[in-house]
Amino acid sequence: MPAPRTLDPNASRAAAFGAELRRRRTEAQLTQDELGLRAGYSGSQVGAVEVGKRSPTPEFIGGCEKALGPGIREFWASLSGHRDKAPRWFTPWMTEEEQASAIITWEPLVVPGLLQTESYARALLKAERRYGEEEIQALVEARLARQQILTRTKPPRYLVLLDEGSLSRPIGGAEVMAEQLRRLLEATRAPHVTIQIVPLGANPGLSGAIVVAHAANAQRHTVYLETAAEPVVTSAPETVATVTVKLDAIRAGAYPLNASIEFIGKVLERWTSGPN
Known part of the structure; x- marks a missing residue:
């Protein structure tokens, strides 16, 4: 045996x-x-x-x-403690995220949750104007707890395609943004994390954020799509295929890793050089 x-x-x-x-x-x-x-x-x-x-x-x-x-x-x-603090509709996605061997994210507006600082996440949730302080605290804790998948013993490979505009959007003010951009630069030091900045302009992903989680056994891929209402989580093959084509097209127009790191550094300098 x-x-x-x-x-x-x-x-x-x-x-x-x-x-x-x-x-x-x-x-x-x-x-x-x-x-x-x-x-x-x-x-x-x-x-x-x-x-x-x-x-x-x-x-x-x-x-x-x-x-x-x-x-x-x-x-x-x-x-499951942090799951209880997350919205009910988000729980299925958290399972896919935890079991993934690779995650690809496209974000046209903000830094993705897995890389957000506490201050940045809090500022985003406050801006929605639909949560009380206790709800915001619970949601922030849940978001930060999710980030543990990137520091576990066998983390997933994580590719982030991030729109250039998200680095300049003043979420929470200059100090919050500077801290957030430092967090991005820190994340790129990990061998399993790749961040590529997508320059301003038209691309196939302007309709909303996209995330694809690739299962460890490579037999299932799950897609998370931002919508005007609640996000959609699906493993439908036709949706996965469509989204994969979109992500390939978006990445084709992105800066390479080293150029992206340099770009983030330059935007960080702007956030720290004077009033914003």
């Missing part, structure tokens, strides 16, 4: 749950098939959750709790 696959509980939320499930199953002296039988699932489904390939559903968690005893549901909830 091959040795159990080594797990990194810090790799993702699903991996943390999988490691805990394996620990509890081993302590109960059950095989994956035996646990699956008691929980109402196959042994292969149990195995997929244990190695972090599949996030547990509420039904799966309930079945495992019946088989292994209480505590599993609470453990999953403890990993």
Whole structure:
């Protein structure tokens, strides 16, 4: 029998749950098939959750709790704290984000959430004029918690295509913008993060932000699209194909990485050189 696959509980939320499930199953002296039988699932489904390939559903968690005893549901909830603070419609996307091996983002207006500073995120949410202070605080905490995927042991490759105008848009004032641009420059030092600035002008992405999450097994790609109402999250092949063509066209017109870093630095100088 091959040795159990080594797990990194810090790799993702699903991996943390999988490691805990394996620990509890081993302590109960059950095989994956035996646990699956008691929980109402196959042994292969149990195995997929244990190695972090599949996030547990509420039904799966309930079945495992019946088989292994209480505590599993609470453990999953403890990993989900920041999700409770995020809008309900955003939860499915957070799952895709956490399980992705690569993420490509196009942002025509603002810095994407995974790279926002606390002050910048707070200023954006205040500008929407529909949240109270407590709601803003909860949403900021949720946004910052999402950023942990970029600092985990095995982070996704992250490509950001960012419209030039977003660097000059005064969100929160000069100090906030300077801090935010420093954050972008800091992010580019990580080998898995690439930021490319898209110069002002017409391009296929002016209708809104686009994000594509590529699953680790390369069998599923999920798209997040900004709309006038609630954003859309879909894995429909035709949508993924259309969006991929758009992103390729946008990137073709972007500055290379080094030129983008230089450009961000020049805009930062403008934010720090005088009144804005």
